[in-house]
Amino acid sequence: MAGGGGDLVSNKQVIFRDYVTGFPKESDMQLTSGGTIKLKVPEGSNNAILVKNLYLSCDPYMRILMKKGDDLITSYTPGSPVTGLGVGRVLDSRHPYFKEGDLVWGTTGWEEYSLITAPQGFFKIQNTDVPLSYYTGILGMPGLTAYAGFYEICAPKRRICFHFSSIRCSWSACWPIRKVVGLLCCWKCRKSRKVDLLKNKFGFDEAFNYKEEPDLNAALKRYFPDGIDIYFENVGGKMLDAVLLNMRVHGRIAACGMVSQYNLEKPEDVCNLMSIVYKRVSIKGFVVFDYYHLYSKFLEVVLPYIREGKITYVEDIVEGLENASAALVGLFSGQNVGKQVVVVARD
Amino acid sequence: MAGGGGDLVSNKQVIFRDYVTGFPKESDMQLTSGGTIKLKVPEGSNNAILVKNLYLSCDPYMRILMKKGDDLITSYTPGSPVTGLGVGRVLDSRHPYFKEGDLVWGTTGWEEYSLITAPQGFFKIQNTDVPLSYYTGILGMPGLTAYAGFYEICAPKRRICFHFSSIRCSWSACWPIRKVVGLLCCWKCRKSRKVDLLKNKFGFDEAFNYKEEPDLNAALKRYFPDGIDIYFENVGGKMLDAVLLNMRVHGRIAACGMVSQYNLEKPEDVCNLMSIVYKRVSIKGFVVFDYYHLYSKFLEVVLPYIREGKITYVEDIVEGLENASAALVGLFSGQNVGKQVVVVARD
Known part of the structure; x- marks a missing residue:
């Protein structure tokens, strides 16, 4: 029930302190007591919902929002809470679709409770027979990104050589992808531990750490002697440059990051772009928000795989908002093994 | 009629001397008397045709074939004639489709007469009410490239801002394209002369010489304050880098050169590739050979425009094989105004 009343409670927050250059540090964020919040949507805030945050997602794109914005990027506001994807419970709603008690996922604040004034990008969680935290990863934005990028953009029609570059291990969890994956390049991973995980637990044919390869072109030639049909681009820079040299004719690249x-002040140079012409390569940039309309279809595909145990999914869960900034910063030095999740509360 | 007999005639040739680094020079090619040739397809050469070359086409891609080849490029053979697209008359044929007297266009030698052992890429010229030389340009490979790139790859569906980069003026001749062109960037053109030509004769809304712009990003922002919907990529390097910054969301790039x-030993660096993600840009590399099946359809579109005088087309014609190498080299310093053609013989 919306409107007046509502308990006044304390609301811890992780505050974004100032624009970041180079690698982010824990001190770029600060845990504060955050004052108090009334657990009701204020009168006049039509369409708003008040959410108790349960699970927060650490994602690499968040680094982009930490630098000073431009006409393309609306960066975090210094002095305000970090925002990111999360799973929560609706405590109060003035939105016709969302009701008190609903479980939802969408972009929320790094705090205990968030007032979401415009929950357009929020999804109601209908299936709760799987862990709720999965909606930060395999059943949330990263999973849908993998699905849209692979099925809508790469659109494989035959057996292919697939090069999957990501630090988001959850992506590898989409079983139909894994079957054609030849290689995963993980970002600054924990040495051989992650490579082993990818090969032995996720079943990739090959895996390497691109930070440890002195010659990426040679590495790709070794792993893909016949070239790469599809490259799922999450790395960029020198990796992309080497991939361009190793694409097959009519190869496709889906780029979402x-x-x-x-963390670089100036992006790395790429110089092998003539390969796009020689090899008739298609590159398509995409952002997952353009594919949110596919979310139901995506769930129909992926939920059965999870229920049947056909998907290997690994989470790296830390407890408490007080550990959130370290978890996020850890992404960029490869500290996490699996999808990095922060538990704010379990119910 | 195929088989024995046939006159023995001299056959001047333009010989490719050795692999080129940097800008090509006239001395990289050499005119020779070329010995003699019998104007008959030799017995046993099934499917071959013997062609008298009439018009030869100078095209930028030929520079690529002058460097030492790799697994992607089969370069010219030092000591053998330069090859390129040309219009010719069939003097003799052992091919079921081509007959003596047929006018054809396809990849031929820079010589007076060529024995084409496998004329798969040759087209019979059926429409001779237009100048034959047009089949080296607007009615040949460059025209089909423009058509395929624009209608098949860029596929405009609404009014758009179009950035057309090319040194091949013939491309601008496709009237339906010109209507949406906003800008043409010509390569090291003859200063204001070509810019004037583009704006006043071809009717481009704007034109600039990218070699004369100190800040390409600023130039594009000036010409495209709302961004670029479609970019027809023929330039690469710094121009592409600036274009990436100025693409609109969901913009498309067709890249064929x-x-x-x-002429660079090391390609220029491109560093704005994250724009592909931010702006959901599609880049598609293509080569015209993949679209040869559209040639009849293309002619149906473009021939009426030519006959009705609705296309502005400019040729830069030089006479004689002895001037061929200078004409080709001239492309790369912007000497030509219009499509560069070499006349070997007029009938």
Whole structure:
């Protein structure tokens, strides 16, 4: 029930302190007591919902929002809470679709409770027979990104050589992808531990750490002697440059991120772009928000795989908002093994 | 009629001397008397045709074939004639489709007569009410490239801002394209003369010489304050880098060449590739050979425009094989005004 009343409670927050250059540090964020919040949507805030945050997602794109924005990027506001994807419970709603008690996922604040004034990008969680935290990863934005990028953009029609570059291990969890994956390049991973995980637990044919390869072109030639049909681009820079040299004719690249570039002041140079012409390569940039309309269809595909145990999914869960900034910063030095999740509360 | 007999005639040739680095020079080619040739397809050469070359085409891609080849490029053979697209008359044929007297266009030698052992890429010229030389340009490979790139790859569906980069003026001749062109960037053109030609004769809304712009990003922002919907990529390097910054969301790039890179030992660096993600840009490399099946359809579109005088087309014609190498080299310093053609013989 919306409107007046509502308990006044304390609301811890992780505050973004100031624009970041280079690698982010824990001190770029600050845990504060955050004052108090009334657990009701204020009168006049039509369409708003008040959410108790349960699970927060650490994602590489968040680094982009930490630098000073431009006409393309609306960066975090210094002095305000970090925002990111999360799973929560609706405590109060003035939105016709969302009701008190609903479980939801969408972009929320790094705090205990968030007032979401415009929950357009929020989804109601209908299936709760799987862990709720999965909606930060395999059943949330990263999973849908993998699905849209692979099925809508790469659109494989035959057996292919697939090069999957990501630091988001959850992506590898989409079983139909894994079957054609030849290689995963993980970003600054924990040495051989992650490579082993990818090969032995996720079943990739091959895996390597691109940070440890002195010659990426040679590495790709070794792993893909016949070239790469599809490259799922999350790395960029020198990796992309080497990939361009190793694409097959009519190869396709789906690009939704270039994480190796996020902490650089100046992006790395890429010089092998003539390969796009020689090899008739298609590159398509995409952002997952353009594919949110596919979310139901995506769930129909992926939920059965999870229920049947056909998907290997690994989470790296830390407890408490007080550990959130360290978890996020850890992404960029490869500290996490699996999808990095922060538990704010379990119910 | 195929088989024995046939006159023995002299056959002047333009010989490719050795692999080229940097800008090509006239001395990289050499006119020779070329010995003699019998004007008959030799017995046993099934499917071969013997062609008298009439018009030869100078095209930027030929520079690529002048460097030492790799697994992607089969370069010219030092000591053998330069090859390129040309219009010729069939003097003799052992091919079921081509007959003596047929006019054809396809890849031929820079010589008076060529024995084409496998004329798969040859087209019979059926429409001779237009100048034959047009089949080296607007009615040949460059025209089909423009058509395929624009209608098949860029596929405009609404009014758009179009950035057309090319040194091949013939491309601008496709009237339906010109209507949406906002800007043409010509390669090292003859200063204001070509810019004037583009704006006043071809009717481009704007034109600039990218070699004369100190800040390409600023230039594009000036000409495209709302961004670029479609970019027809023929330049590459710094131009592409600036274009990436100025693409609109969901913009498309058709790439069939990067002429600014052909004379460089190391390609220029491009660093704005994250724009592909931010703006959901599609880049598709293509080569015209993949679209040869559209040639009849293309002619149906473009021939009426030519006959009705609705296309502005400019040729730069030089006479004689002895001037061929200078004409080709001239492309790369912007000497030509219009499509560069070499007349070997007029009938």
